[in-house]
Amino acid sequence: MSGHEEAHVAQAFVSNFVAPLGPQLDAFEDEVSQNLGGGLHCVGLSSGSAALHLALRIAGVGPGDEVWVSSMTFAGGIFPVNYLGARPVFFDLDPKSWTVDVNNIAQQLEGAARDNRLPKAIVPTDLYGQSVDLDALEALAAQYGISLIVDSAESLGASYKRGRMAGTGGDAAILSFNGNKIITTSGGGMLVTKHKGWADEARFLATQARDPAPHYEHSTFGYNYRLSNICAAIGLGQMAVLKDRVSRRRAIFERYRAELSRPGITFMPEPDGLRSSRWLTALVIDPDELGVSREDIRLMLLKHEIESRPLWKPMHMQPLYTGTAYYGSGVDERLFAQGLCLPSGSDMSDDQQDEVIGRILQLLDSTN
Template sequence: MPIAQAVPVAPPALRRPTRPAAEPILLSPPQLTGQEIHRLAATLESGWIAPAGPVPAAFEAALAPVLGLPQVLATASGTAALHLGYRVLGLVPGDEVWTATLTYVATIAPAVQMGARPRFLDVAEESWTLDPNLLERELARAARAGRLPRAVVPVDLFGQSCDLDAITALCDRWGVAVLCDSAESLGATRRGRPAGQGARLAAFSFNGNKIITAGGGGALASDDPALIAEARRLAAQAKEAAPHYQHETTGYSYGLSSILAAVGLAQLGALPARVEARRAIFARYQAGLGDLPGIAFMPEPDWSRGTRWLTALTLDPAAGAPGREAARLALATAGIESRPVWKPMHLQPAFRRAPRAGGAVAAQLFEQGLCLPSGSALGAAQQARVIGILRGLWNA
């Protein structure tokens, strides 16, 4: 058997240097203010780390003027806030809950888990949020049939408020409660009012990818102190006032820990700057890509000022653009995270039998829509990489 020959290896000094891979660009990573470590240290030194004590209360107090809603309960997640909202609105099995089909599953999942029947409504082209005209027709139809929903849940999408004024006016006409899912839109306004203000209840999220993060957590807010007091009781396992553990009903362990509340407190003051940063990122994308055929950005109605939490656009191959999935894969190959817009709920297998009204607008937005990296700290050079890769697809 021949003896294997050793393959000569170049000395280290003569090897061709390998080009380091470009640093990944994430969709919406958290950005720290530098104050988090001080808040955390003070909280740990105080001994309060559970969902109790001064820090969650301070976070709630700081949130109230930002939200424009005086009653605030900090919760373990935005989903927990929505669940509590459904509970205090008296949702029972068999009730109908209506929501925009273009949303994340957490909007409707707690209601379904409580035995409610979902109904999905299409969105308006001019806002990508719940269509008030469609809602009006559906409420009138339901009133004639004697089957109004227990709640309507409009969704603030990608940092843009829904037309909540029109939606609440319609629901008030028929006595239907509005629980606004504002998880994605802290800092957004419409007609000068904060996102969520005007609904019976509004839910917010401080998940790691949000414009302001606590590393998790959420909040339920309202003008109604009785609703938030009941939500607070349920969030603490529905314990009654007694020297022993007394329960007239069952609740949940949904309070926000002091640790996460401390992070949220450190973040909250940066909200105005974060809004301006993300709007500037959107403007750079618009300037760098807006001249290309077949591309359109998420519209901002004249009554709205969104945060542009995520820059969202559509790519229409019929008008000369690459397909959405081709663009996403090209970015992924370069280590750049992007994401299709939400897959509409009426297209999700979990809700294949749920009734709906319309859905064509949301379905087309999903087919063509893409969210680009939008983190508040996204640098100009990083953004130029994203823009350059996308522009290259038109010349391929």
């Protein structure tokens, strides 16, 4: 917590707006919009997955439609495709950015257009706090008339070229405020869009699709997806320290890189012009060159009650999606096999990071 949350929560209690909707939710949506550069419509929701579900439905995705998605992502960024009866098609990463390979998508779109089988939407993921190539993806979406919904759940506070903020891309972008994100509302998410009509429809669907009437009237089905006013109050307190959180995560990343870079350890790249939030410090281990494997390091840290994690397991490798179409050369598979996320919370102390670095160096010294 930042120390600012209790004052906003107290205001919510005084106003008696405890249920979804209220002045704190309005203020939180406006604060996020202003942080992203202004002029955008923000809709606070119960989760990032809820935001993606609504965005896909508003984009017209339905049973049998294809949705092209980054394979290396969290399951919550894919499951809404299934909710709508649509079919995910998975895409590999660009090794220069660790975000979706735009050239791969462009090549497949060319063939899909020729065969009259274009996807209904494309959902690329801002992986580990780094923006996808918005210019290229937006150009492709416009060229082929496809909805672009950017999964920016991990990248609030990051920026794209020319200072454009992550979370501003496509027809809509998805934010997450889950407890492990750079700021949190304890749970929650947001749909961000340049289309007022999309925002209006999202609010309607997120409040059980109640038609304007003195009684409960429904011409379609909706969801109980609105973010509570109390959670939004927490979010207001968190927004006050977003820039500090990004700076701290980037400092943690740079210290890891300075202390641990050597043949056999490669950190997630950051293309020119982009500024990642470094939501997590992600690296890959080449066991042949380093002499130890990713699992050697992970299990050693775990023995000392230090949590680290493999990178996301690509969704095309998950049992649920066995046999699902996948386009790529296995960059994401190799990253999963050798990738590790080190502890990198914003409140991590220098002493704690010293311990992580020291124990890894001790392991490396003992094997060389």
